[in-house]
Amino acid sequence: xxxTTSDFANSCYYIGAxxxxxxxxxxxxLCDTFLCVNLYMECADIxxxxxxxxxxxxxxxxxxxxxxxxxxxxxxxxxxRDYRRHLAGASFLKEGEREEYQRAFVPAHExxxxxxxxxxxxxxxxRRLKLFYFTxxxxxxxxxLSHNGLHIPRLLVTVETKKLEVDNNLMLDLFMHVGSRxxxxxxxxxxxxMGLGAPYExxxxxxxxxxxxxVYRTVAMDLAFHWxxxxxxxxxxNCDLDSKTERLCKVFATDEGxxxxxxxxxxxxxxxxxxxxxxxxxxxxxxxxxxxxxVTSRMLPPKSAARSKLRLVTWESLMEGRxxxxxxxxxxDESLQSLRMALEQAAQAGALPDRVFFIPLGLEDxxxxxxxxxxxxxxARLCAVVRRGFDLSxxxxxxxxxxxxxxxxxxxxxxx
Numbered sequence: 278x279x280x281t282t283s284d285f286a287n288s289c290y291y292i293g294a295x296x297x298x299x300x301x302x303x304x305x306x307l308c309d310t311f312l313c314v315n316l317y318m319e320c321a322d323i324x325x326x327x328x329x330x331x332x333x334x335x336x337x338x339x340x341x342x343x344x345x346x347x348x349x350x351x352x353x354x355x356x357x358r359d360y361r362r363h364l365a366g367a368s369f370l371k372e373g374e375r376e377e378y379q380r381a382f383v384p385a386h387e388x389x390x391x392x393x394x395x396x397x398x399x400x401x402x403x404r405r406l407k408l409f410y411f412t413x414x415x416x417x418x419x420x421x422l423s424h425n426g427l428h429i430p431r432l433l434v435t436v437e438t439k440k441l442e443v444d445n446n447l448m449l450d451l452f453m454h455v456g457s458r459x460x461x462x463x464x465x466x467x468x469x470x471m472g473l474g475a476p477y478e479x480x481x482x483x484x485x486x487x488x489x490x491x492v493y494r495t496v497a498m499d500l501a502f503h504w505x506x507x508x509x510x511x512x513x514x515n516c517d518l519d520s521k522t523e524r525l526c527k528v529f530a531t532d533e534g535x536x537x538x539x540x541x542x543x544x545x546x547x548x549x550x551x552x553x554x555x556x557x558x559x560x561x562x563x564x565x566x567x568x569x570x571x572v573t574s575r576m577l578p579p580k581s582a583a584r585s586k587l588r589l590v591t592w593e594s595l596m597e598g599r600x601x602x603x604x605x606x607x608x609x610d611e612s613l614q615s616l617r618m619a620l621e622q623a624a625q626a627g628a629l630p631d632r633v634f635f636i637p638l639g640l641e642d643x644x645x646x647x648x649x650x651x652x653x654x655x656x657a658r659l660c661a662v663v664r665r666g667f668d669l670s671x672x673x674x675x676x677x678x679x680x681x682x683x684x685x686x687x688x689x690x691x692x693x
Contacts, residue, residue, distance in 0.1 A: 426455025609639025
């Protein structure tokens with residue numbers, strides 16, 4: 278199977294993917310193709326990892342698997358006729374970087390190449406997804422697939438590469454060289470922890486990773502739950518590629534990417550709304566006595582909200598005693614069902630609030646489930662508040678003509 282420029286333009290492009298399926302659980306609302314690029318990984322190891330993750334997965338159904346052990350860029354990638362000139366002209370590497378680059382990747386030329394292709398379906402949303410995992414050097418493959426910048430992926434992912442997201446000048450120099458850049462960049466790092474079972478915390482390096490830069494200046498999404506993968510890359514100077522770890526990640530947007538999304542309003546849900554802002558500000562401005570304010574326990578309200586007449590409710594209290602399908606993560610339907618049950622109980626007790634202000638709790642690509650919920654529920658008036666511009670971005674209407682996007686469930690993510 279060949280990876281086409283259309284695949285690339287609709288993709289999440291993941292450099293140094295390692296053992297990680299998190300993008301399939303986070304970004305299926307932004308793209309339907311996932312390109313995972315890595316060197317120095319054995320085909321059998323990745324194949325076993327994917328089968329282990331997908332076997333009985335509550336959200337991902339494996340439809341088809343194909344393994345090609347004869348992968349080669351010239352035959353498996355849709356190349357520009359001048360691809361050799363594009364690679365030869367990649368002069369964005371500064372003095373010293375080219376030597377470091379060659380030391381890191383030239384030995385990989387002796388390694389066998391392969392590609393794993395998976396056809397998948399999301400059980401919760403029904404979306405069809407394609408995953409291509411192949412051996413290649415990520416920057417060179419980007420130049421080849423983009424036709425030297427003519428095509429761009431929907432989003433770039435670099436997590437714990439030890440280079441690209443820490444000192445991101447190399448990626449920015451590549452984007453400047455090819456004259457284009459993805460609108461979104463997911464950056465993350467492993468961090469450190471004080472002991473077994475302790476949470477992962479950012480160190481000085483990690484704090485730099487989670488900061489905007491001169492090009493990707495907007496935090497597009499915070500990511501609701503820790504990013505989980507396999508591979509403890511720094512343990513007393515050694516590597517353990519089978520240990521499960523948590524990474525801390527954020528999604529950043531370019532100015533033009535952020536502006537394109539913010540120009541598109543959320544659709545009309547009748548009695549219910551989705552708004553962009555701070556949930557405490559919105560609730561304080563619009564709420565009345567007896568209304569509910571639903572947030573996670575991690576979000577401590579400011580004193581003004583704490584003194585308000587609204588009833589402060591936590592998602593944790595609503596979901597107490599209800600086991601989730603995904604360890605460490607809450608699915609959107611699970612949190613919304615808990616909210617529905619709480620409202621039904623309040624109605625039976627004669628204490629139904631007029632309005633509920635809440636931050637949606639679920640995976641980033643489960644906005645479709647929220648839209649279905651808002652179209653169906655007939656209890657209190659609901660106001661879902663999103664903090665970041667790309668939260669629930671697939672539910673936003675067309676900027677050109679919002680009237681054409683009245684059904685949010687079938688809304689298509691668009692940049693223009």
